[in-house]
Amino acid sequence: MSIPSFAGGAAPYTGGDPYADYRTADFPFTHLPDLADRRLGGSVIAANDEFFAERENLIKPEAPHFDPALFGHKGKVMDGWETRRRRGATAGEPHPSDEDHDWAIVRLGVPGVVRGVVVDTAHFRGNHPHAVGVEGASLPGSPSPADLLADDVKWTVLVPRTPVGGHAANGFAVGGGERFTHLRLSQFPDGGIARLRVHGEAAPDPAWLAALGTFDLAALENGGHAEDASDRFYSSPVNAIHPGRSRKMDDGWETRRRRDRGHDWVRYRLTGQASLRAVEIDTGCYKGNAAGWAALSVLDAATGADPADHTTGWRELLPRTRLEPDTVHRFVLDRPAVATHVRVDIFPDGGIARLRVHGSLTEQGARGLAAG
Secondary structure, three states: OOOOOOOEOOOOOOOOOOOOOOEOOOOOOOOOOEOOOHHHOOEEEEEOOOOOEOHHHHHOOOOOOOOOOOEEOOEEOOOOEEOOOOOOOOOOOOOOOOOOOEEEEEEEEEEEEEEEEEEEOOOOOOOOOOEEEEEEEOOOOOOOHHHHOOOOOOOEEEEEEEEOEOOEEEEEEOOOOOEEEEEEEEEEOOOEEOEEEEEEEEOOOHHHHHHHOOEEOOOHHHOOEEEEEOOOOOOOHHHHHOOOOOOOHHHOEEOOOOOOOOOEEEEEEEEEEEEEEEEEEEOOOOOOOEOOEEEEEEEOHHHOOOOOOOOOOOEEEEEEEEOOOOOEEEEEEEEEEEEEEEEEEEEOOOEEOEEEEEEEEOHHHHHHHHHO
């Protein structure tokens, strides 16, 4: 699939909806979670310059905001990362060199395999970078900026130096299957970037999960993955496997109101083949729009069953059960169940804030995770 590219600046803002002339496209990887999301623990841990706007804005989950009247003592206040204008060394050479650039280092909230990157220059119209580049590195533990900038650290090019457009969502597909913990975003020679989105698949540390023993097998940070859902109208099912409790209504999975006799469902792939012991279904912050009832089924794809076929191989663990609004519902299973996937059917529609599936990997599941 060809990914649209944007170049050049956008017209100056003259009033009205600032997004009216925003350039964007449907990218084939944006259904995957943003591994750099601040809500997952992502952080912009260093930048060489943030004179006009601080680096932390890069990974805010909400869309960039623009207030045309907002100025500070350094100039226009922008909702993004913006560096000062670079200059050459002398009056005879006033322009920056071809290699001059600014950089920021992002610690992914969830280490993983990167499938696509969006460098969003929303509201940076004539002050966006000419080009950007993205590299990835994988270091254990909690390395400092100095550790990451050491000469012996291997940085792998994910997005080569590429021209980008102003006031646009600049998307780049990423190949390869390497696991990364940190990204370095470079902009040439300077300018402003509103947001960085790093879409991919979580790849947890097998040694850490082995030490835990029993953990939440559906959690994004532990390698859980939202494979499919009947409806994503209000919010993504990925939200329901985020860390912590939901804090507001759009921080879960919510479907539109059904006007037929059907029902909605969501399917998750677990960390690996596992023995399940308990389940939590949390309707936190959903008060007048919580799902009315829920049922939970499991499938072991190691048997050859196709998770996408909802008619074969699935076994119901939790029959259709009434859900209360804004409540954590806990269910201890009568006996452990071996599964690689879970499906939650909600009746008839509504919202689920969090799903937790507690258990431990089987020997086969642990081997599969270790093998990558």
